[in-house]
Amino acid sequence: MKSTLFIVIVIISGALAGAIHGTVNFAIVEPYLDQAIGIENQNLFASGEEDDNPQFWAEHEEYRVWQKSGQVLAGMILGIAMGSLFGIVYALSRNSLPGKNDVSKAVILAGIMWITIYLIPFLKYPANPPTVGDAETVALRAILYISFILISGFGALAFYKLSQKLQSNKKYLGLLGYAIFIIIVFFVMPENPDELTAPMNLVNEFRFMSVLGVTSFWISIGFILGLFWKKFEK
Amino acid sequence: MSKVQQLSVSKTSVSKIAILALAIVFAAGLFVVGFDQGHIFSIVYGEQAFVDLSIHELTHDMRHAAGFPCH
Numbered sequence: 095m096k097s098t099l100f101i102v103i104v105i106i107s108g109a110l111a112g113a114i115h116g117t118v119n120f121a122i123v124e125p126y127l128d129q130a131i132g133i134e135n136q137n138l139f140a141s142g143e144e145d146d147n148p149q150f151w152a153e154h155e156e157y158r159v160w161q162k163s164g165q166v167l168a169g170m171i172l173g174i175a176m177g178s179l180f181g182i183v184y185a186l187s188r189n190s191l192p193g194k195n196d197v198s199k200a201v202i203l204a205g206i207m208w209i210t211i212y213l214i215p216f217l218k219y220p221a222n223p224p225t226v227g228d229a230e231t232v233a234l235r236a237i238l239y240i241s242f243i244l245i246s247g248f249g250a251l252a253f254y255k256l257s258q259k260l261q262s263n264k265k266y267l268g269l270l271g272y273a274i275f276i277i278i279v280f281f282v283m284p285e286n287p288d289e290l291t292a293p294m295n296l297v298n299e300f301r302f303m304s305v306l307g308v309t310s311f312w313i314s315i316g317f318i319l320g321l322f323w324k325k326f327e328k
Numbered sequence: 329m330s331k332v333q334q335l336s337v338s339k340t341s342v343s344k345i346a347i348l349a350l351a352i353v354f355a356a357g358l359f360v361v362g363f364d365q366g367h368i369f370s371i372v373y374g375e376q377a378f379v380d381l382s383i384h385e386l387t388h389d390m391r392h393a394a395g396f397p398c399h
Contacts, residue, residue, distance in 0.1 A: 095341050095342055097342060097343045097345060097346035098346075100342045100346050101346050101349060101350060104350060105353070115394075116390065119389070119390065119393045123389070123392075123393040124389065127389055127392060127393070157385055160385055160386060161385055161386070161388045161389050162389060163386075164385070164386035164387055164388065164389065164390065165389045165390055165393075167386065168361050168386060168387040168389070168390035168391070169390055171357050171360055171361050171387070172357060172358070172361040172362075172387075172390060172394060174353060174357050175353060175354045175355075175356070175357025175358045175360075175361065176354070176357075176358075178350035178351070178353040178354040178357070179350075179354045181350055182347050182350050182351060182354070185341070185342045185346075185347065186347075188341075212395075215395075216395055219395070219397075220395070221392060221393065221394070221395035221396075222392070222398075223392060224388075224392060224398070224399065227397065227398055227399035228399070229399050232397050232398065232399060235397035236362075236363060236396070236397045239395075239396070239397055303393075304392075304393050304394070304395060307393050307394070308393075308394055308395065327341075
């Protein structure tokens with residue numbers, strides 16, 4: 095495939111899948127964000143950091159409109175970014191992936207990446223709504239989250255490479271090795287240092303919707319890039 | 329008679345430059361949505377960008393929803 099065509103289909107796939115992700119979030123995650131920000135505002139009034147007056151609410155509405163309007167746009171930017179990673183991995187691993195055609199291969203890879211660089215890191219460091227999260231610890235939390243994603247992603251790659259050197263009836267040892275490795279990492283990595291200061295039902299429902307949103311991205315990117323690749327490969 | 333076997337392994341059909349370009353897109357996009365706290369606009373607006381947090385606010389809801397640390 096020509097480089098230009100490869101880049102174009104990867105970016106379009108990422109943008110489309112990201113737009114789907116942003117739209118899903120807009121429908122199912124935004125209500126929880128609004129609830130959490132409502133609690134955050136009440137905490138600000140109670141602590142005296144802000145006054146409950148019309149000026150506050152006018153400014154609040156202004157930046158909430160800005161934040162909400164960015165949901166789909168940010169989804170597209172994130173989609174292009176993650177789609178680029180997906181495109182790179184797909185191009186490098188396509189010949190080794192199981193599946194009858196490019197659509198099934200891409201969907202299988204999307205499933206693998208969803209588990210290794212999203213779901214497993216999420217189980218250790220789950221998403222939190224606004225009002226949970228100390229500004230003082232944001233850099234530490236970012237380092238922990240990214241570190242776990244890198245460890246899980248490169249760990250999966252390393253164990254896959256190891257499994258290639260094993261006889262066909264022992265290749266499952268690669269998967270077993272990764273499972274043991276990531277369980278150890280899971281318990282060794284430090285916990286999120288922040289306290290959960292929001293009601294747990296709100297936090298849990300927000301997290302569930304967040305997973306659905308991100309999952310919609312990975313399903314979409316698998317199908318869309320797979321279809322594009324199948325169409326343009328020849 | 330020696331028998332030469334030629335093993336053809338096609339690792340990928342795309343160029344390294346395309347992969348590098350997408351790697352840059354990946355890193356830049358991830359930073360914008362997940363981690364920018366005024367850094368990008370500070371190139372133009374200086375310290376004020378760290379106060380305004382325009383990109384942070386624009387990506388705020390997706391940042392939370394996609395699981396990135398925030399606040």
